[in-house]
Amino acid sequence: MEFTEKTTKKETIFEGKVVDLSVHDVTLPDGRSSKREVINHSGAVAVVAVTPEQKIVMVKQYRKPLEKPLVEIPAGKLEGTDSPEETAARELKEETGYTAGRLQKIASFYTSPGFADEIVHLYEAFDLEAGEPETEEDEFIELIEVSLEEADELIQKEEIHDAKTMYAVQYVKTILDKK
Incomplete structure (x- = not known):
């Protein structure tokens, strides 16, 4: 069986700063x-x-859709013509003040493929240098550095409660086990 759905009509309902919403007749x-x-x-x-x-x-940082703050790995939206790697370097610096001597792509994944086409490119940062964060004027962010044990506790308390950060914690467990 072929699983393709053919779009016969598409109506854009909303165009926003972060997302657009459309309805497809298929x-x-x-x-x-x-x-x-x-x-x-x-x-x-x-x-x-x-x-x-x-x-x-x-x-x-506070996450309005959830009406609560979450603890997350640094992340941000692709903008303009910046590559994912350039965006990763920028977001790491803006949100945490850290710069990376080198970035290496770990994986890419879709966040909610049942209704969204958002893809997240996950990078590992190497050779970190501390600095001052350069947050945007509407961002209120607290820098936190946690051990694996603390991360597990935050997951249990649902303060870490997003897939990308949970994936990152599991990834760190894997790489530290290999050392």
């Missing part, structure tokens, strides 16, 4: 019709940065 593989609501997003990056003291560099 023909299903069996010939029936249906509708799909699709959120379009330019994509994002996230950065796994571990200090020489084996602390994971994270930030705490």
Whole structure:
């Protein structure tokens, strides 16, 4: 069976700063019709940065859709013509003050493919140098550096409660186990 859905009509409902929303009329593989609501997003990056003291560099910030603050790895939206790697370097510096001597891509993944096309490019930062954060004027961020044990506690308390950061914690466990 072929799993392709053919779009027969597309209506853009909303165009925003972060996402666009459209409704697609589609023909299903069996010939029936249906509708799909699709959120379009330019994509994002996230950065796994571990200090020489084996602390994971994270930030705490308020997340309006959840009405609570979360502890997360540094991340941000792709903008303009910047590559994912350039965006990763910029977001790490802006949110934490750290610069990386080198960035290496770990993986890319879709966040919610049932209704959104957002893809996150995950990078690991090497040769960190501390500096001053350069947050945007509407960003209120607290820099936090946590051990793996502290990260596990934050996950249990649902203060770390997003997939990219949970993925990052598991990744750090894997790389530290190999050392």
